[in-house]
Amino acid sequence: METHDDLIRRDLAVIWHPCSQMSEYIAGDLPLAPIASGEGAWLVGTDGRRYLDAISSWWVNLFGHANKYIASVVAAQAHALEHCIFAGFTHKQAIRLAERIIKIAPRGLTKVFFADNGSAAVEVAIKMAFHIFANRGEQREIIVSLAGGYHGETLGALAAGDVEIYRETYAPLLFKGVRAKSPAIVSEAEALDDLRRILSENKGKVCAVIAEPLVQCAGAMAMFEPSYLCGLRSLCDEFGVLWIADEIATGFGRTGAMFACDLAGVTPDLMTLSKGLTGGFLPLALTLARAEIYDEFARESYGARSFLHSHSYSGNPLACAAANASLDIFENRDVIGDNAKLGAAIDRRLSVLRGFSCVSGVRRRGMIAAFEADFAERGDSLLQGRALTIKIINESLVRGIILRPLGNTIYIMPPYIITAAEIDLLFDQIEDILKTLENYAAKRS
Numbered sequence: 001m002e003t004h005d006d007l008i009r010r011d012l013a014v015i016w017h018p019c020s021q022m023s024e025y026i027a028g029d030l031p032l033a034p035i036a037s038g039e040g041a042w043l044v045g046t047d048g049r050r051y052l053d054a055i056s057s058w059w060v061n062l063f064g065h066a067n068k069y070i071a072s073v074v075a076a077q078a079h080a081l082e083h084c085i086f087a088g089f090t091h092k093q094a095i096r097l098a099e100r101i102i103k104i105a106p107r108g109l110t111k112v113f114f115a116d117n118g119s120a121a122v123e124v125a126i127k128m129a130f131h132i133f134a135n136r137g138e139q140r141e142i143i144v145s146l147a148g149g150y151h152g153e154t155l156g157a158l159a160a161g162d163v164e165i166y167r168e169t170y171a172p173l174l175f176k177g178v179r180a181k182s183p184a185i186v187s188e189a190e191a192l193d194d195l196r197r198i199l200s201e202n203k204g205k206v207c208a209v210i211a212e213p214l215v216q217c218a219g220a221m222a223m224f225e226p227s228y229l230c231g232l233r234s235l236c237d238e239f240g241v242l243w244i245a246d247e248i249a250t251g252f253g254r255t256g257a258m259f260a261c262d263l264a265g266v267t268p269d270l271m272t273l274s275k276g277l278t279g280g281f282l283p284l285a286l287t288l289a290r291a292e293i294y295d296e297f298a299r300e301s302y303g304a305r306s307f308l309h310s311h312s313y314s315g316n317p318l319a320c321a322a323a324n325a326s327l328d329i330f331e332n333r334d335v336i337g338d339n340a341k342l343g344a345a346i347d348r349r350l351s352v353l354r355g356f357s358c359v360s361g362v363r364r365r366g367m368i369a370a371f372e373a374d375f376a377e378r379g380d381s382l383l384q385g386r387a388l389t390i391k392i393i394n395e396s397l398v399r400g401i402i403l404r405p406l407g408n409t410i411y412i413m414p415p416y417i418i419t420a421a422e423i424d425l426l427f428d429q430i431e432d433i434l435k436t437l438e439n440y441a442a443k444r445s
């Protein structure tokens with residue numbers, strides 16, 4: 001029989017994990033946990049240990065692991081049609097998904113382009129924005145993005161992003177964008193002034209502004225108010241540039257509305273979706289476009305002026321079936337209303353965290369809550385930087401919860417089926433971790 005330890009050994013012999021420094025697993029600084037199954041908000045290890053998935057497995061899971069309803073819909077689809085080429089062919093699951101997404105998306109986004117991961121959806125949006133101006137005879141090479149923004153790992157998405165640790169090595173390969181100040185860091189007025197300055201200094205050179213609405217997730221869960229998005233929308237209109245809203249992390253109820261843009265009542269020109277789109281079941285991504293953008297391309301004949309982007313698995317029927325099943329759940333339950341109640345339960349526990357001397361910046365937007373844990377004043381290098389992250393991950397795993405801090409930002413982004421009791425359990429463990437770290441720091445100082 002295969003033991004848990006065998007699986008770890010075999011994995012480390014052959015697998016190169018994402019967003020990981022493999023030597024940390026090999027040295028045993030970070031554990032690698034083989035998972036056998038999932039149920040609700042929990043993942044179950046091959047050694048039987050249970051982990052409360054407080055981060056929805058990289059923000060994708062909405063309705064629980066191995067959700068029985070979504071699993072049954074995907075299984076039925078697998079027996080009918082697992083995949084077919086999506087150029088020149090179509091299928092019911094994709095058509096139904098596109099129709100339903102258009103109904104719930106911000107008004108005016110009426111065309112749907114399919115890809116298979118978030119970064120690809122961002123590449124599609126950037127290429128569409130550049131290409132539409134190129135077709136009009138304008139070479140607009142600048143993408144403006146927000147300081148601290150994150151849009152994925154492929155080269156175009158990385159170029160638009162601003163999380164140094166992921167992009168610095170590849171900087172020579174990346175197109176040069178322009179960063180606007182983020183309203184999560186400076187005041188909204190200053191951020192909008194900065195955007196205005198950039199757009200007016202680069203008239204005729206900018207094709208799009210890309211921004212994550214309301215929460216810059218990988219940028220340490222930096223949050224800002226919806227009113228900034230109204231200002232962003234009008235500046236894009238005034239200067240005739242497109243706005244790409246990257247709702248890959250914020251979409252599907254994460255921020256307290258179906259889409260974060262809804263909270264500002266604005267419609268972007270292009271919008272990217274992935275992650276929660278399939279309820280966390282299968283990889284799928286969409287780039288939504290205004291009809292005018294689609295129409296301009298549709299008028300062209302086949303060739304360099306057409307939008308010929310493609311992926312082999314574009315519109316995969318299994319992934320579309322999962323997305324349709326996830327939307328069924330949204331239709332059959334008041335997910336957003338129920339999340340608001342969970343949000344109140346989260347707030348009650350966040351207010352306790354404010355009492356910890358190491359905690360600052362406590363904040364929540366919908367089903368995303370975050371704070372900073374800071375032990376730096378004690379000058380202890382074991383409780384700073386990567387060492388702190390590793391310590392928190394280890395402390396969380398031994399307590400049966402999954403946290404993945406971003407630097408010293410600790411956040412939770414749980415699946416929507418988490419119960420109030422599980423929220424309490426999660427915060428009990430977080431408080432225990434903070435107490436342990438404070439004691440540890442006190443002993444060393």
Ligand SMILES: Cc1ncc(COP(=O)(O)O)c(C=O)c1O
Pocket residue numbers: 117118119120122150151152153212217218246247248249250274275
């Ligand atoms: C806002 C945002 N855009 C794009 C991406 C990239 O998505 P993917 O990891 O599916 O490529 C992410 C992933 O975290 C994200 O948070």
